[in-house]
Amino acid sequence: MRILAPFLLVVALALIxxxxxxxxxxxxxxxxxxxxxAFALFVVGFAIRVMRWGASAxxxxxxxxxxxxxxxxxVRQAKLDNPSSYAGVVGRMLLEVLFFRSLFRNSKAExxxxxFGYGSAKWLWLGALAFHxxxxxIVVRHFRLFLDPVPEFIGVIEGADSVxxxxxxxxxxxxxxxxxxxxxxxxxxxxxxxxxFVSLSIDYFPLFLLxxxxxxxxxxxxxxxxxxxxxxxxxxxxxxxxxxxxxGIEPLLxxxxxxxxxxxxxxxxxxxxxxxxxFFSPTRNLANNSRMVRHVNPWNYDVKVHxxxxxxxxxxxxxxxxxxxxxxx
Amino acid sequence: MAKQPSKESMLDYELGCTxxxxxxxxxxxxxxxxxxAAKPKNLEVVGLxxxxxxxxxxxxWNLPAHWKEIxxxxxxxxxxxxxxxxxxxxxxxRCGACADKCxxxxxxxxxxxxxxxRAELMRSVYRRYxxxxxxxxxxxxxxxxxxxxxxKEWWYYFFQCTECxxxxxxxxxxxxxxxxxxxxxxxxxxxxxxxxxxxxxxxxCYMKGNHVGLEPQTILGNVEFMMDDLxxxxxxxxxxTFNRKGAEILLVxxxxxxxxxxxxxxxxxxxxxxEHLGIDYTLSTYASEGGNFGFFxxxxxxxxxxxxxxxxxxxxxxxxxxxGECGHMWRLVNQYMxxxxxxxxxxxxxxxxxxxxxxxxxxxxxxxxxxxxTADLIYHDKLKxxxxxxxxxxxxxHDSCNTARAMGLLEEPRFxxxxxxxxFYEMPEETIREKTLCCGSGSGLNAGENMELRLRGGLPRAExxxxxxxxxxxxxxxxxxxxxxxxxxxxMDYWVPGTRVTGVHELVANALVLGDDDHRTLDLRLxxxxxxxxxxxxxxxxxxxxxxEANHG
Numbered sequence: 059m060r061i062l063a064p065f066l067l068v069v070a071l072a073l074i075x076x077x078x079x080x081x082x083x084x085x086x087x088x089x090x091x092x093x094x095x096a097f098a099l100f101v102v103g104f105a106i107r108v109m110r111w112g113a114s115a116x117x118x119x120x121x122x123x124x125x126x127x128x129x130x131x132x133v134r135q136a137k138l139d140n141p142s143s144y145a146g147v148v149g150r151m152l153l154e155v156l157f158f159r160s161l162f163r164n165s166k167a168e169x170x171x172x173x174f175g176y177g178s179a180k181w182l183w184l185g186a187l188a189f190h191x192x193x194x195x196i197v198v199r200h201f202r203l204f205l206d207p208v209p210e211f212i213g214v215i216e217g218a219d220s221v222x223x224x225x226x227x228x229x230x231x232x233x234x235x236x237x238x239x240x241x242x243x244x245x246x247x248x249x250x251x252x253x254x255f256v257s258l259s260i261d262y263f264p265l266f267l268l269x270x271x272x273x274x275x276x277x278x279x280x281x282x283x284x285x286x287x288x289x290x291x292x293x294x295x296x297x298x299x300x301x302x303x304x305x306g307i308e309p310l311l312x313x314x315x316x317x318x319x320x321x322x323x324x325x326x327x328x329x330x331x332x333x334x335x336x337f338f339s340p341t342r343n344l345a346n347n348s349r350m351v352r353h354v355n356p357w358n359y360d361v362k363v364h365x366x367x368x369x370x371x372x373x374x375x376x377x378x379x380x381x382x383x384x385x386x387x
Numbered sequence: 388m389a390k391q392p393s394k395e396s397m398l399d400y401e402l403g404c405t406x407x408x409x410x411x412x413x414x415x416x417x418x419x420x421x422x423x424a425a426k427p428k429n430l431e432v433v434g435l436x437x438x439x440x441x442x443x444x445x446x447x448w449n450l451p452a453h454w455k456e457i458x459x460x461x462x463x464x465x466x467x468x469x470x471x472x473x474x475x476x477x478x479x480x481r482c483g484a485c486a487d488k489c490x491x492x493x494x495x496x497x498x499x500x501x502x503x504x505r506a507e508l509m510r511s512v513y514r515r516y517x518x519x520x521x522x523x524x525x526x527x528x529x530x531x532x533x534x535x536x537x538x539k540e541w542w543y544y545f546f547q548c549t550e551c552x553x554x555x556x557x558x559x560x561x562x563x564x565x566x567x568x569x570x571x572x573x574x575x576x577x578x579x580x581x582x583x584x585x586x587x588x589x590x591x592c593y594m595k596g597n598h599v600g601l602e603p604q605t606i607l608g609n610v611e612f613m614m615d616d617l618x619x620x621x622x623x624x625x626x627x628t629f630n631r632k633g634a635e636i637l638l639v640x641x642x643x644x645x646x647x648x649x650x651x652x653x654x655x656x657x658x659x660x661x662e663h664l665g666i667d668y669t670l671s672t673y674a675s676e677g678g679n680f681g682f683f684x685x686x687x688x689x690x691x692x693x694x695x696x697x698x699x700x701x702x703x704x705x706x707x708x709x710x711g712e713c714g715h716m717w718r719l720v721n722q723y724m725x726x727x728x729x730x731x732x733x734x735x736x737x738x739x740x741x742x743x744x745x746x747x748x749x750x751x752x753x754x755x756x757x758x759x760x761t762a763d764l765i766y767h768d769k770l771k772x773x774x775x776x777x778x779x780x781x782x783x784x785h786d787s788c789n790t791a792r793a794m795g796l797l798e799e800p801r802f803x804x805x806x807x808x809x810x811f812y813e814m815p816e817e818t819i820r821e822k823t824l825c826c827g828s829g830s831g832l833n834a835g836e837n838m839e840l841r842l843r844g845g846l847p848r849a850e851x852x853x854x855x856x857x858x859x860x861x862x863x864x865x866x867x868x869x870x871x872x873x874x875x876x877x878x879m880d881y882w883v884p885g886t887r888v889t890g891v892h893e894l895v896a897n898a899l900v901l902g903d904d905d906h907r908t909l910d911l912r913l914x915x916x917x918x919x920x921x922x923x924x925x926x927x928x929x930x931x932x933x934x935x936e937a938n939h940g
Contacts, residue, residue, distance in 0.1 A: 060408060063527065107477070114470035117686075119722050120793070122555040122563060124821040127795030129748045129759050132766060133802075139821070140795040142748075154559070160484075161559045165817050167487040167847075172398050174493065174850050176817035182484060186559070246483075253483040255404035256503050258529035260520075261481050327520060332560055335478035340471045341561035346795060349752040352725045357468055361687055362434070363694040364593050366702055369673050372594070373603050380604045382630050382672065385702075 061248070064263035068270050068317070075316035080309035088312045089292055089304035096319035103326030104334070111338050117355035119348035122341040124163075142347045154342055158183055158190075182246070189239035192232035193268075195219060196275075199230070203286075203293040225280070233276050240269050260328055267321050274314040284308050391838060391881065392419075397846075400496035402487065409504045410511065410531060414540040416444065419839030420495075421543055422582035422832070424448075429586035430579055433593050433688065437579035448539070454578050455533055459516055461574040462509075466517075471566040476513045478560050479506060485554035485564070490825045491547050494843035502554035502564040505544050509567055512537065542580055545571040547840060549829035550683075550715075551788035556821050568830075573685040581684060584834035588680040592692050597642035597676035603629075606672050609645050613655050620909045621901055625662040627670060630703070634669035635740060637700045639754075640711030641678045641869030644890075650872045652911045653712055653890025657757060660892065663901050664741055664769070668709065674699035677716035678869060682723075683831035690727040693719060696754075697728045707737035708754040712890050714787035714868035715829065717756060721794045725752045742767040756790075758867060761895060762799040765806045771900040774809045776907065779917045780863040780887065781810040782894070783855050785848065785875075786823035787868035797821075800867050800891050807898035812859040818851040828874035841874060842881050849882035856883060863887045865894060 078084040125136020139159075141147045153159040166179035198215055202208050220228035244265050247257045278284040288307055295302040324330070337343065344353075367385070370377065374384055391397075405412060421443055430438035437457075441448045451457065466473040485502040487493065492500040499505065507529070514521030514530035521530030531537065548568040555563035575581070588598035595602055601609070610627060618624050628634070638661070644654035661668055674695040681688035700708050710720055725731065734753040737746040744763045746755045764770050784804055790796040797820050804811050818824045827844025855861040864875055864886050872888055879886040897910050910916050 111470055111474055111477075114466060114473045115468055116470045117468060118726055120471060120563065120566070121722070122552055122561055122792055123795035124556050124792070125795060126797045127748070129746075129796070129799060130744070130763055130766070133762075133798045136795070154561075158559055160557055160561065161482075163557055163822075164484050165488075165557075165822075167402070167493055169402050169493065169496075172394070172850070174847055176815065182482060186482070250483070251404040251406065252402075252486045252498065252501065253481075254406065255409055255498050256481045256483060256486070256501065256507065258408070258481065260528050327518070329478065329480045332478040332480050335474055336560045338470065338474050339478075339561040340474075341555055341563050341566075346721075348722050348725060349720070349748055349754070350750045352729050352751045353722075355726050358726065361691045361694070363691050363698070366673050366695075366698060369596065373672075376602060376604045377630075377672070380607045382603055382607070383632065 060257065060259045061262050064259050065266050067263065068266040071317060071320055072270055072274070072313045075313045076309050079312040085304040085307065085312070088316055089307070090296065090301040092316060092319050093296060094301075096323045100322040100325060103323070104331075107326050107331055108334055108338075111335070115356050116340050116344070117357065119344050119346070119353040120340050121344045121346040121348075123346050124160075127346060141345050142350070143345060147343060147345050151337065151343060155336060158187055161186060181242075185239050185242045185246075188235050189243060192236040192239065195232045196230075196236065199232075203290050204297045206290075206294060227279060227283075229280075233272070233279075236272050237269070237276070240265060240272065244269070264321070264324070264328070264330055267317055267324070271314060271317045271321065274310055274317065278308065278310055278314055282308050282310055284311055391842060394882075397839075397843065402493065402496055404498045409499060409507065410526065410529070412499070414499065414536070414543060416539070416543060418444075420547065420837060421840070422546060422584050422834045422837050425579065425581035425583045425586035427579070429583065429590040430581065432590040433691070435579065435581070435586075435684070435688070436577055439579050441579070443542070443582075448535070448580070450535065450538075450578060454538070457577050458533060458538070458574055461577050462513065462517070462570075465570050465573065469566070469570065471563065472570050475506065475562045475567055476510055476517075479503065479510065479562055481507075482559065484557050484559065485562075488554050488557050489548075489564075490551070490553070490827055490847045491549075491840075491844045494827065494846040495840075499540075499544055500547060505548060506562070506564055506567045508537070508541055508544060509571055538575075538578075538580075541571050542575055545575065546582055546832065547844075549788070549825045549827065549832055549844065551825040551829060552792040553788065553822070553825065556792055569682075569686075572683060576685050576688075582831065582834070585680050585683045585831035588831075589684055589688060589692065592676050592680065596671075596673045596695065597645070598678060598680055599642050599646045601642060601645060601675065603672035606645055606675055609651075610654075613651055614658070616911070616913060617655050617659060619913060620907060620911060621659070621905060623901060625658055627658050627662065629670050629672050631669035632703050634667050634703065635706050636666060636668040637674070637696075637703060637705040637708045638668050638670050638711065639674055639677045639696055639708055640670070641713035641716055642676045643678070643713075643869035643873050644711060645675065647873065648912075649876070649888050649890065649893065650869055652893040652896075653872065655911050656890060656892030656894075656896035657711060659896040659899060659901075660761065660770075663899060664764075666740060669703065669705070671699045671703065677710055677713045677720075679716065679719055680831050682715060682719060689719065689723070693724055694728050696724065697731050700731070701733045706735040707749075708734070709737075709757055709760060710754050711757055712867035712869065712892060714789040714870055716789075716869075717796070718789035718793035720752060720754050720756075724754070739763055741769050756796060756799070758796065758799040758803055758891060761892070762802045765803060772807055772898045773900050774807050774898050776897050776910070776916060777808040777894055778810065780808060780889075780894070781812065781859060781861045782808045782863045782865050783812050783814050783852065783861045784819075784891075785814075785826070785852075785864055785866045785868075785871060786819055787866060787871055788823060788825050788829060790867060791821055791823045795821075796867075800865075803891055803895060804865055807894045810859075812855050812861055814851040814855050818848070824848040824851060826868075826871050826874050826878065828878075829870055833870055833874045838877070842878060845874070845878040846882060849878055852879070852886060853883045856886065861886075863889055865889050865891055867891050
């Protein structure tokens with residue numbers, strides 16, 4: 059149920075887009091209205107979520123330190139894993155966001171009778187990195203459809219992505235990698251007992267959605283050979299706010315587009331917000347300098363304490379007997 | 388302490404999972420895995436809400452009538468006050484990187500001890516009451532109702548977490564289960580659902596200044612005993628002062644060091660070092676606790692207990708504070724104290740009176756860790772050391788969770804140990820430094836009734852100790868944490884018998900040569916030093932690197 063329900067949902071969404079455009083000729087709805095609405099919902103939802111995080115205070119400097127602190131001048135500090143400066147934090151965040159530093163640290167614990175073994179476990183890191191980087195490259199490649207003239211760097215990226223020169227049209231490496239990575243990320247959720255135990259329907263849903271998007275996109279490029287000029291006309295119409303009614307475009311393109319729309323509408327309301335969230339994470343984005351510079355808690359308030367005077371009142375006699383100095387004398 | 392299960396039965400588990408979802412797996416309370424309920428009188432001393440009679444092993448916890456509203460209100464309030472809490476409710480992708488990082492999961496095989504699931508216990512409630520999809524779709528999107536069973540499950544598992552932050556080091560978003568446990572315990576405390584092992588020390592610390600409830604005359608008595616022992620060992624009488632106004636430095640130590648072995652040996656180590664150097668310092672019977680069980684109750688309670696340190700430093704008119712070997716104490720000094728109770732502008736930037744080193748890393752908090760202080764002394768050749776006095780010890784070093792992952796104090800203690808011991812070996816790389824494994828008893832879990840939990844939680848650490856025992860003959864586990872010193876002896880007795888547990892400053896004091904006439908035959912434990920009679924004459928010549936000119940430098 060946790061797996062089947064989100065899978066059927068994605069299939070249903072794809073069929074809706076297919077049927078609506080293939081038989082009901084709702085191209086304007088799926089090619090213009092839905093994308094605009096989805097984009098608006100994405101922007102609003104994203105902003106709400108991020109502002110809600112921003113509205114919460116960061117009362118304490120709770121950096122997770124993963125290396126030597128800055129202390130005595132002759133002790134070598136781990137400036138990136140335990141930053142004490144702004145530059146160090148920027149470095150740590152860049153490592154985290156671009157190269158998944160913490161996931162790279164991953165290990166695998168095994169218990170054999172009364173022994174524990176800790177092995178290297180880089181597959182999750184590799185799979186995650188492969189997915190996210192190919193996703194990024196694919197998104198950037200799609201800018202070709204929304205920009206006129208097409209900037210030079212997009213051509214460069216496309217060239218690099220198709221460097222193997224296989225097939226016509228040329229095969230993009232990222233197309234293969236993203237499907238492989240998503241499949242890996244799906245399979246580990248199903249196969250590894252621990253991951254299966256913790257996985258929810260909302261973990262499978264984005265995976266199926268992304269797979270649907272990737273596979274329909276691949277089919278459009280290598281299978282049905284969609285009319286790119288026509289697609290670009292529609293895309294340019296959308297970004298220039300003078301939308302044109304899509305004519306004679308493959309229904310599969312609307313499947314692709316609709317799933318993208320669902321993804322970005324869903325994005326702000328689920329775990330996909332880990333993407334902006336990592337930038338807000340107080341255990342990563344704060345310098346471990348709270349002994350050097352006072353961290354201020356905006357809602358710090360006075361509390362009731364048991365003062366020394368009260369303590370002396372309680373124990374003064376006993377203190378006097380053992381010769382401890384008293385304030386009251 | 389009840390008799391513990393055999394090792395065989397203790398080890399009879401797999402690191403596996405049922406094929407179901409965690410949500411379909413009911414929780415049963417297992418004897419030995421949880422603590423006694425807080426007695427109302429201990430909560431009332433500090434004015435915590437909803438103090439009431441209840442028992443953690445009974446069905447009915449006598450919850451207050453509006454407990455559900457209190458919990459949900461409590462969650463909402465904390466999400467506004469702590470970005471960490473709100474964010475960590477939202478961003479987890481359940482990638483599972485944390486799953487096998489928790490010592491409680493590794494030691495119990497209970498999949499709800501995987502940090503991701505322990506967090507999901509609360510996230511599922513968050514989704515149900517604070518997200519639209521959860522309100523509408525419920526279990527389909529991993530949301531569940533808040534019931535008494537859910538609340539009990541929180542209690543069971545939030546007190547099976549030592550807030551060690553190991554999961555946080557591995558999480559790609561830095562999600563820190565400690566933050567969620569802390570919030571969970573705060574919320575449970577709104578209902579009077581603390582454990583007595585935490586509530587008792589909190590009440591003690593509030594009224595008497597320390598967790599173990601030592602009154603001023605008892606502290607002085609204990610210290611006198613320790614000084615007697617030191618006199619037997621060194622032939623010298625040390626007279627540490629208490630509550631003395633005008634001293635340069637206030638020394639604050641965890642009260643465990645004033646109270647029970649082997650912490651007392653660590654305390655004797657601090658005193659021997661400071662007295663030998665003629666440091667102008669004093670201790671306080673009022674601020675007689677560096678640790679803070681308030682932190683395992685609520686942020687506010689922690690702040691209320693912590694306030695004593697700065698208040699006493701100001702009253703006594705000292706220039707700065709020196710802190711003893713304690714784990715969570717140093718998490719709080721490093722990350723919380725100045726924010727709670729600062730700015731400490733009545734203090735001065737700490738400067739070592741011996742070396743003149745300015746501790747610029749403590750510029751604002753004005754509190755220095757004693758291993759920073761001592762490492763600086765050794766680096767500047769200010770101590771004459773005879774590491775051969777520790778030759779019968781083959782030492783490994785346990786990074787306590789808090790000084791490792793909430794501070795990064797990794798090299799200072801190692802530098803000291805390498806200078807005071809000749810035999811030092813590291814445990815496997817995956818079990819030390821930022822990846823260090825918890826003792827299993829932190830965050831107020833070092834009670835007696837949950838000993839099985841502690842033995843299990845400490846198993847991965849113990850197993851790493853055994854690895855170096857088998858490989859190098861390690862017989863001594865050094866650490867800089869009072870909870871380690873309190874809990875490791877039982878853990879070692881069970882899993883790696885014969886392992887000595889010691890604070891770093893006990894090792895320092897054993898190696899410290901107080902003068903030309905300091906020919907010792909006993910160590911700080913009043914145990915015969917092996918070979919002590921043979922090398923009396925050689926003593927002067929074995930000072931270790933650079934220590935010959937120590938007293939002239």
